[in-house]
Amino acid sequence: MATRPTRLPFDLHVLEAFLGVCEARSMALAAQKLAMTQPAISQAVADLEARIGVKLFDRSVRPLALTPAGELMRQRASALISEARQIATAIRHTARGRLALIRAGLVDSLSRALTGPIATFLVSHAEHVSVQSGLTAAHAGALLTRNLDLFIGVDDMSDVEGFDRHEIVTEPYILVLPPKQKIPRSVEDLEACAEKLPFIRYSARSKTGIDIERHLRRLHVDLPPGLEFDTPFGVSDMVARGKGFAITTPICLAEAALAGSDVRTAPLPGPQLKRTLTLVSRRQELGTLPRDLTKACKSSLEASTLAPLRTSMPWLDADLRV
């Protein structure tokens, strides 16, 4: 047939045949289990190998052995088939019952600040409450795949239709350096600083990490790779230990709850970079609960985190607002 764009080199039934062989260690036994003939299995697997261009089985020994590539294929194919099996069931069960369970996701940087308040609020709205910490991207994915009912994170999924968004807080990115370290006041100073101290990064798995890297690229500041973490504590602890400096946010720093630490903080040199934390939920599925929860979070956050931050960093002033 004419060249068909981006056609996948395999289909699910071929992967099922392949997995059957992996499990049975025999094409003949796999054929029995799959109600097919042994040559059908043999040809399907050989064709799969040809399309991918990689040997998946070592046929020079008995019983059949998986190659390293075959082992990886087995893992990936198994996950794929498992997910595919769940899709049909999930589609059929989209009709939903009463609100017995609420699953809320919370970005790591608000975990300590808001886990208690959120749980306290939600426990009066559902019989079963689950509060899960993690990265924004994971929460967004979980919301999309209906493994969460709402989340608070850095990304507001503004490019996806069907969701409601309530802003909770906007804060600027700031510099954080080890004690006694000279504070850079310009982008040039920042680059000079980077020559003496490593730059401690947030992982690109986090929205915060992505935003910071993009900002540095816009400033044409190129900092070499080194240490990266996906939690506020990881980044902050390394700075407190004198291992380097970092770009973070006041809320992330508060979240790290470094005991007895006197890291230095300063405004980010050059153009300002901010982030907004937003509560995201599916439109029209939870009534007024998302809006009410947002109000409760704002109140709690202001009292527990923002007021103390304004005290310790008076230069933040109007940049930190709910």
Added chain:
Amino acid sequence: MATRPTRLPFDLHVLEAFLGVCEARSMALAAQKLAMTQPAISQAVADLEARIGVKLFDRSVRPLALTPAGELMRQRASALISEARQIATAIRHTARGRLALIRAGLVDSLSRALTGPIATFLVSHAEHVSVQSGLTAAHAGALLTRNLDLFIGVDDMSDVEGFDRHEIVTEPYILVLPPKQKIPRSVEDLEACAEKLPFIRYSARSKTGIDIERHLRRLHVDLPPGLEFDTPFGVSDMVARGKGFAITTPICLAEAALAGSDVRTAPLPGPQLKRTLTLVSRRQELGTLPRDLTKACKSSLEASTLAPLRTSMPWLDADLRV
């Protein structure tokens, strides 16, 4: 053909056709993009709907609209196709170059204690180090799908071949209660306590949560659902706030780093329950690095966490050991 066991109701190329229609909002346009004819697309989608037994498109309007089930299908199918596309590439790139990157996973309950030491150790073994916090199950899954090179967690994947395991620490589960609360000394006392105070749970997404629930079932102790969290901080903070009591471990309690808290701790009534934290990596892929890292973790953990715990809870004595 004769009834074939557990055959999936769709294949990847059908999902590609479906996704093409979702994106183009038109079967004719999707056909163009996929180098097929419009009736081929129409029949493929109709057949998919028939096999699943759910309408995915609303054809009573123009342009075509997705039904809610269709929207869910779009999300799930998109993820599936994306994962499938990556498989072939990943299989081909199993030939691996030098160790420029190490990705280490760390269970939440050791995040504050070991993130710094692990990063410090690994940074001398690789150019790029990523340390990721999260639940053991997620780390195990990531290790299996090669999104992590090693992890430290509660589950040691002992049922999976091809991995090395190094024990780091064994600790008992303990009771933790709000200040001034009477300590239960027997299983009966525990049940009486649960009548006055809610039981704060670890989420079943965590191995710790699973072990605790299984232990309670063995004791025939049935505690109603209420609040659950997937971080040590969430559970501990709720106890400190007087919202309930919990079963946790000394290391989890230390990890929560509750400032100025005087929660009460006690041995778990009835038979003892313990957990072991283990470093897991693929066999023969990282040389002596896993063993060396294990030693470094033991030393650091003993100094920073276990010694202080023995001081604050003298009754732990030999139950807490590296």
Added chain:
DNA sequence: CCCGCAGTATAAGTATTTCTTATATTAGCG
């Protein structure tokens, strides 16, 4: 070391699925 058994690979043909062409039906816009 050789033979036989069990398992896989290959060739050729059949059955099933997928796709195309032709055309009927339907939504919606002017």
Added chain:
DNA sequence: CGCTAATATAAGAAATACTTATACTGCGGG
């Protein structure tokens, strides 16, 4: 209301998947 553009359906063609028959290969036992 009529026309256009899009989808659905029917029938047949093309491609793919599978079966049957048989050749080839690994390995264990004598």
